[in-house]
Amino acid sequence: MKRVLLLLATVAIAVPLLGLGVVFALSEARLRDFTRDTVFEQPVEMDAGTIERGRHIARTRGCLGCHGQQLEGKDFGDQWDWPERAVAPNLATYARDHDVATIEAAIRQGIGANGKALTSMPSFNFARMTDQDLLALIAFLKSAPVVEIELPQPKLGWAVRWAFTNGEERHMAEWVDAVPTLRVDAKAEPQRARGEYLAMTMCNECHGLDLRGLSIFPPPTPDLAMVAAIDREEFERLIKTGVGLGGRKLQLMSLVAPDRFPELTDEEVDDLHVFLS
Structure with a gap:
C-alpha cells in the first residue's frame, strides 16, 4: 500500500512538472521562431x-517614457503585469554594451540581444524607421550619460508562455512582420509622405x-480617421496636451x-495633420 501511495505521489508531482517543462520548451522555441533581416x-x-x-526621435517616439527620463530603465511592476514582470532596460548602458546590429535588431526587428524575440518592446512602432533616423537615435543613446539604478530581472510568466505555446499571442518579431509598408509616394505627395512616416513611427x-x-x-x-473632423488648431492641442474637443481630457492620450x-515642430504637426486628415 505504501508503495502505491508513493507511486501516486510521484506521478502527481511529476506530471505537472513535465507539463511545465513542455510549455517552457515550446514557448522558448516560439521565441526563436522568426527570420532575421540582413x-x-x-x-x-x-x-x-x-x-x-x-x-528628438527618442522623445517623440516614447523612448524616455518607457525607459526613464534619463534612460535609466524602468520597472513597470504593478503598472503592467502581462508578462509577469516587465522591465525596460537602461538604454544608455545597453547602447554601450552592444554593437549597432544588435541595437537595430531590438529596435526595428523585435529581437533581443539573447537571440530571442522580445515580448514587451513595441518594435512594430519602429519597423518603418529610416536608417538615417535609426542611426541618429543610436548616436543619442550612446552619447547619453549613464545613470545607474537597481532594476530587477524581467520575467515571462507561465500564463504568457502558455499563450505563446498555444498561439494566442504573437511575439514582437511577428508583430513587426505585420506592419504595413509606407504607401504614399514621396515624390508626388511629399507632405503626406512625411506625415505618414511620422504616424507610422x-x-x-x-x-x-x-x-x-x-x-x-x-x-x-x-x-x-477621426482626425479628418478636427481642424489644425484643435489637432495640435490634442496631440500636445491630450485634451480633446470640448476640453475633454483623454485618458491614455x-x-x-x-x-x-x-517636442514636435510646427512642420511635423502640419505634416501629421495633413496625412491623418
Missing part, C-alpha cells in the same frame, strides 16, 4: 547635429498597426502626449 552594419556618426536629431504603438484603432495593447483606442509631442 545584419545591419552602418557607421554611427557622433556629431552634435546627429545626436540632437536622435534626442509614432502613432501605431497605441492606435494599431494600420492606425485604425486595433491596438495590440489595451485599452482600446480610436481610429485615427493625456498620459502619452505631454511627455512626447510638445
Whole structure:
C-alpha cells in the first residue's frame, strides 16, 4: 500500500512538472521562431547635429517614457503585469554594451540581444524607421550619460508562455512582420509622405498597426480617421496636451502626449495633420 501511495505521489508531482517543462520548451522555441533581416552594419556618426536629431526621435517616439527620463530603465511592476514582470532596460548602458546590429535588431526587428524575440518592446512602432533616423537615435543613446539604478530581472510568466505555446499571442518579431509598408509616394505627395512616416513611427504603438484603432495593447483606442473632423488648431492641442474637443481630457492620450509631442515642430504637426486628415 505504501508503495502505491508513493507511486501516486510521484506521478502527481511529476506530471505537472513535465507539463511545465513542455510549455517552457515550446514557448522558448516560439521565441526563436522568426527570420532575421540582413545584419545591419552602418557607421554611427557622433556629431552634435546627429545626436540632437536622435534626442528628438527618442522623445517623440516614447523612448524616455518607457525607459526613464534619463534612460535609466524602468520597472513597470504593478503598472503592467502581462508578462509577469516587465522591465525596460537602461538604454544608455545597453547602447554601450552592444554593437549597432544588435541595437537595430531590438529596435526595428523585435529581437533581443539573447537571440530571442522580445515580448514587451513595441518594435512594430519602429519597423518603418529610416536608417538615417535609426542611426541618429543610436548616436543619442550612446552619447547619453549613464545613470545607474537597481532594476530587477524581467520575467515571462507561465500564463504568457502558455499563450505563446498555444498561439494566442504573437511575439514582437511577428508583430513587426505585420506592419504595413509606407504607401504614399514621396515624390508626388511629399507632405503626406512625411506625415505618414511620422504616424507610422509614432502613432501605431497605441492606435494599431494600420492606425485604425486595433491596438495590440489595451485599452482600446480610436481610429485615427477621426482626425479628418478636427481642424489644425484643435489637432495640435490634442496631440500636445491630450485634451480633446470640448476640453475633454483623454485618458491614455493625456498620459502619452505631454511627455512626447510638445517636442514636435510646427512642420511635423502640419505634416501629421495633413496625412491623418
